[in-house]
Amino acid sequence: MSILLSGRWEAAERDQWLALLRAALPEESWVLEPGPEVEAAVVANPPPGALQGLPRLGFIQSLWAGVEKLLADDTLPAGVPIARMVDPAMNEAMPQTALWAVLGLHRGFFEIQAQQRRAEWRQLAQPRAGEWRVLVLGLGELGGRVAQLLAAQGYAVSGYSRRPAELPGVRCLHGEAALAAALGEADTVINLMPLTEATRGFFDAARLAQFKRGAGFINLARGAHVVEADLLAALDAGRIGRAVLDVFQVEPLPAAHPFWSHERVTVLPHTAAQTDARSAAALVAANLRAWRAGREPAHRVERDRGY
Incomplete structure (x- = not known):
């Protein structure tokens, strides 16, 4: 052959x-x-x-x-x-990255890192994992593994997919009404949806307005899922508390892009799972x-x- x-x-x-x-x-x-x-x-x-x-x-x-x-x-x-x-190696790496990012948001480690640069000693509130609500969008091979790992760590995990799904320890949701309600209560939202015509530009101003105020957003899927100008506006307005981004509309991310210098954005160079x-x-x-x-x-x- x-x-x-x-x-x-x-x-x-x-x-x-x-x-x-x-x-x-x-x-x-x-x-x-x-x-x-x-x-x-x-x-x-x-x-x-x-x-x-x-x-x-x-x-x-x-x-x-x-x-x-x-x-x-x-x-x-x-x-x-x-x-x-x-x-199989990617299936291990993606949940590891997701857990790191969720821990950083839940425990305030990203803020503590910023405090170090200011030589500021301040202890932050430490909610229990079961009090921290995580929503995973996309329950395919990677999303399902991420949701189950986070649930095993004690987080209150919901998962959203286009079709009905069942995962041990995960509250599985489908349908627009269920999605809107879940976005409104989640402390952290993780995007692992496939990129299709239906999900391109999914995170626009209207969708981001559905987030719980101050929630964290982790995008490990595709840059085209996000309207970047709308995300920046949501960050500036405090609607999104912090974004951890591994993927972007243009890669490598241009040096002049505001994500690089935004105080509430963590940039990864598309390395969440290689x-x-x-x-x-x-x-x-x-x-x-x-x-x-x-x-x-x-x-x-x-x-x-x-x-």
Whole structure:
């Protein structure tokens, strides 16, 4: 089988992936340029048009969890199954980052860090974890794990999803009315929703006005979920007490962007949970072998849903 490896990356990153994938699937032929012999493609946000004109293409495996950029390519061959990356290492890292951010907001550690810069010694109130209400938006693979980890730490956790869900220790919600009520009572809101046309610009002025005054906002999903000017206005007005942001409309975040210097914003350089090429290569190999054997690949994308 001829497999195309295609993406927008530096040569060193591409070569690392190629070496790991060749080691995981030594029986296959890997190519870096499209051609009529290509039967499958392993991609990382490939340039638009990279997958058109491949008559034998039968399967596409994304190396990233999000596939919105891939699906936005009008030349993407219709009917070819696509699988997204659900990396076990990422599944561990994202809940760790979420717990760190929630602890920082709940225990006031971000404010204490600011106090250090002012040489200010002041002890803050310390509510119990069970008194701190956390709302996780998106209960997919990552959101579900985040919600359950936080619940296991004693937090009062609610989770919102488009469809009904059930998770041990988590109050699961769906529907607009339930969402509005949950936003109004949550001390911390974590966004882990997929990016679709329905969720693009989800956090605008109207949505942020539904938040409990002074609540913390953690965005670990996609920058396009947030109307950044509206978030800045909500922070300045005190509607949002602090934002912990890992993703942005433009990345890298421009040096002149006000998020960098805002006293109530913590900026992460898209590092909440990075794909581990070692474990991901093993998953790619398993999915390609499953497809080759006529079995359903894991984590297949539903194109009409956008994830």
